[in-house]
Amino acid sequence: MTEKTDSRQYITFLANGQEFASPIMAIREIRGWADTTPLPNVPNYVRGIINLRGTVLPVIDLKARLGLGRTEATPKNVIIVIDTEHRQTGLLVDAVSDIITVKGEEIQPPPEMMQNDGASRYVEGIAVRDGRMVTLLGIAELTQTVN
Numbered sequence: 001m002t003e004k005t006d007s008r009q010y011i012t013f014l015a016n017g018q019e020f021a022s023p024i025m026a027i028r029e030i031r032g033w034a035d036t037t038p039l040p041n042v043p044n045y046v047r048g049i050i051n052l053r054g055t056v057l058p059v060i061d062l063k064a065r066l067g068l069g070r071t072e073a074t075p076k077n078v079i080i081v082i083d084t085e086h087r088q089t090g091l092l093v094d095a096v097s098d099i100i101t102v103k104g105e106e107i108q109p110p111p112e113m114m115q116n117d118g119a120s121r122y123v124e125g126i127a128v129r130d131g132r133m134v135t136l137l138g139i140a141e142l143t144q145t146v147n
Helices: 112-116
Strands: 007-015 018-023 027-032 046-052 055-061 078-084 087-093 095-103 123-129 132-137
Touching: 007 078, 007 087, 007 132, 018 095, 046 087, 078 095, 095 123, 095 132
Parallel strands: 018 132, 055 087
Antiparallel strands: 007 018, 007 095, 027 078, 046 055, 078 087, 123 132
């Protein structure tokens, strides 16, 4: 039997019609879309930077990072500010959905086909909740830039 301490809270959000989640403790804030300032010679998933109260914040397009195409950002999109390893990064998503609690036994490993193409390094697991599948993201890996 799983103890209560094996549960974690996640914030769920949408990108490309799919539901993803991040540990709630990694989320610093959620803010509306703001145009980014593009940067030269960065990977295609880096949208650019924004000024967050005097701090330069890089913004990553979640869809592009996961190989699902580039987000056509509108005022309906949001930026989730994530704090990992003393570094803040913005994550462009379509919308924020919910806060969920996931027990350890509800998490399944990523499908084998994901492991073959390297995409699984961004995915901690898949949680099936109320008939829907939520992809639990590995935020530290997701927000690292490729050299």
